[in-house]
Each structure stands twice: as structure tokens, then as C-alpha cells.
Amino acid sequence: MTSIDLTGRTALVTGGAQGLGEGMAQALAAAGARVMIADLQESGAETAAALGDGHGFVKLDITDDEAWEAAIAATIAQLGGLDILVNNAGVEITSLFTEIKAEDVRTMLDVNILGTTLGIKHGLRAMRPDGPAGKGGSIINIASVAATIAFPGIGVYSATKSAVDRLTRVAAMEAGKLGYGVRVNCVYPGLVPTAMGAGLANDVAAIGLFESPDAAVAAVIDQTPGGRLGQVDDMADAVVFLASDAAKFITGAGLPVDGGMGM
Structure with a gap:
């Protein structure tokens, strides 16, 4: 999406070492943003290096409050601010309802719901007027078409991605009411x-x-x-759009990028 210019802005992308997160990081960098890749996988450092100079990597367990504080602080210190946060990291464990394991449910709840919640928390704290970045910005949460359809084998995952939608909308309302200057939206990627x-x-x-x-x-x-x-660039383009001034009056929205599957 070369027509959108994010020059001068800084983005943090969770789960950015590979897959959709890597594609989103690449697209944000191509649009001019400085990008911090945050991931548990050390290979995120190689992904960041491949973006070129001016980008970075920080190891992040998104379920850990203190790890979030450190990742946000590192992003601001190394890249000069925080304007865009992409809560992309997630996990899916397939199971029939009759075979669901409690530990797998807890894992998906922790990563997909708690991890996104903490990302919103620390993103808002950093971007609001009294925060260490302090210029407002855009938080983009990655939900899933699974939040809008009944596909077998992914019941708990679907529930967690529905929760991401609700978190997005309430966070957008709070940020607006409290004058944070932060837009909060989500994307529903297809498969x-x-x-x-x-x-x-x-x-x-x-x-x-x-x-x-x-x-x-x-x-x-x-x-x-x-x-x-879907293709990775389909999802990455949607993130770049929502991060940009082209979406300056869009908040609390869920953007389906699923070829119509979830309509």
C-alpha cells in the first residue's frame, strides 16, 4: 500500500517474527514507519534486521504485565515514540468440544484475551496525553473471521476472537470519552x-x-x-490503512478482510 505515508511514526507489532505479523511489520515499514517487532521467538531479531536500519526487536510475553512495560519503554527509547500498536500475537488449538482440554482453553484465553487486553492497556497508557509517547495514535487488534462464523473444531478460539471484538469496541469508547486521542479498531482476517x-x-x-x-x-x-x-498482504494493507490518517475518523470498528466469508 505505497500510497499511504506513515513516515515519522513508530509501530510495535506483536507476533511479528513470522506469518501475518511479519507481513504487517513489512507493510508498515514500507509505508515509512519505524517498526519494533515484539515476539517470544528470537527469530524476530532477524525479521527486524531484514526490514533495514531504523527498526528493532524486543522479546515479549504478551501475557506478562511487566514484559509489556519493558517492551513499550524499549520501543519509545530506541525508536523515538509509539504511534501504532498492532496486537497480532495469538494461538489456535483445534479440538472437538467433546475432547477439549482445560489447559488448552486456558492457553487460548491467556494469549488471545489477556494478551490483547494488556496490549490495549499499555498502548493507551503510552499514547495518551500524559503518557511517555503522548501523541495519541492507533491500536489495531487482530481478531478473526472465526469471530463471525460457526466453523467446526475451533469453538474456544472463535470465542476468544469474539472477545477481541468486544475489547476493541469498549476500549475505543473509553479512549474517546477520556480524550486519549487514540483510535482502537480490529481486523477480522480470513483463512x-x-x-x-x-x-x-x-x-x-x-x-x-x-x-x-x-x-x-x-x-x-x-x-x-x-x-x-486470503493473502498476507490483504491483511497487512488493512492494518496500514487503519494506522493511517485515511482512517482518522474510524474507531471502534471491526474490518472484515475475509473475501465475504463472514457476512
Whole structure:
């Protein structure tokens, strides 16, 4: 999305070492933003280095309050501010309801809901007028088309991504009412053939919902008016748009980028 200019702005992208997060970081950097990749995977340092000079990496457990404080502080100190936060990191564990394990539920709740909540918390604290960045900005949470459809095998994941939608809307209202100058929106990506997307196709086939991973993918495409899977750049372009002044009067919104699957 080269027509949007984010020069002079700083972004932090969680889960930015690979997959959708890496694509979002690349798109933000291409638009001119300085990008801090935050991830538990040390390979995030290589991803950041590949973006070129002026970008960085910080190790972050998104479920840890103190880790968030350190990551935000590192971003502001190293890159000069914080204007854009992308809460992208998430986890999906496939299971039939009859086979759900409590520990898997807790993992998805912790990463997808608690992690996003803490991201919103620390993003708002940093960006509001009395914060260490203090210039307002944009928080973009990554939900999923799973929040809007009933796809078998991902009940708990779907619930957590529905929660991301609610968190987004309440945070947007609070930020507006309290004069923070921070817009809060979310994106609903459709299925993308990243490692996570391929894993889902393999998993729903393995538990007997589809004859094969290819059959699972075909079922998704069949439900998608756009007639294809999503691509990383589809999702990255949506993030760049919501981060930019082109979306300056958009807050509390959920943007489907799913080829119509969730309509």
C-alpha cells in the first residue's frame, strides 16, 4: 500500500517474527514507519534486521504485565515514540468440544484475551496525553473471521476472537470519552495459508471433520464469495490503512478482510 505515508511514526507489532505479523511489520515499514517487532521467538531479531536500519526487536510475553512495560519503554527509547500498536500475537488449538482440554482453553484465553487486553492497556497508557509517547495514535487488534462464523473444531478460539471484538469496541469508547486521542479498531482476517492457517487445515482433517487438509481448504473457499484464501498482504494493507490518517475518523470498528466469508 505505497500510497499511504506513515513516515515519522513508530509501530510495535506483536507476533511479528513470522506469518501475518511479519507481513504487517513489512507493510508498515514500507509505508515509512519505524517498526519494533515484539515476539517470544528470537527469530524476530532477524525479521527486524531484514526490514533495514531504523527498526528493532524486543522479546515479549504478551501475557506478562511487566514484559509489556519493558517492551513499550524499549520501543519509545530506541525508536523515538509509539504511534501504532498492532496486537497480532495469538494461538489456535483445534479440538472437538467433546475432547477439549482445560489447559488448552486456558492457553487460548491467556494469549488471545489477556494478551490483547494488556496490549490495549499499555498502548493507551503510552499514547495518551500524559503518557511517555503522548501523541495519541492507533491500536489495531487482530481478531478473526472465526469471530463471525460457526466453523467446526475451533469453538474456544472463535470465542476468544469474539472477545477481541468486544475489547476493541469498549476500549475505543473509553479512549474517546477520556480524550486519549487514540483510535482502537480490529481486523477480522480470513483463512491465510501461513503456518498457522496450514496447521488449522491439517488439524480439522486429523480430528475427522474433513477428509483431508485440501478438503478443509476447499470448504473454506466454497464459503468465501471472493473465491480464494486470503493473502498476507490483504491483511497487512488493512492494518496500514487503519494506522493511517485515511482512517482518522474510524474507531471502534471491526474490518472484515475475509473475501465475504463472514457476512
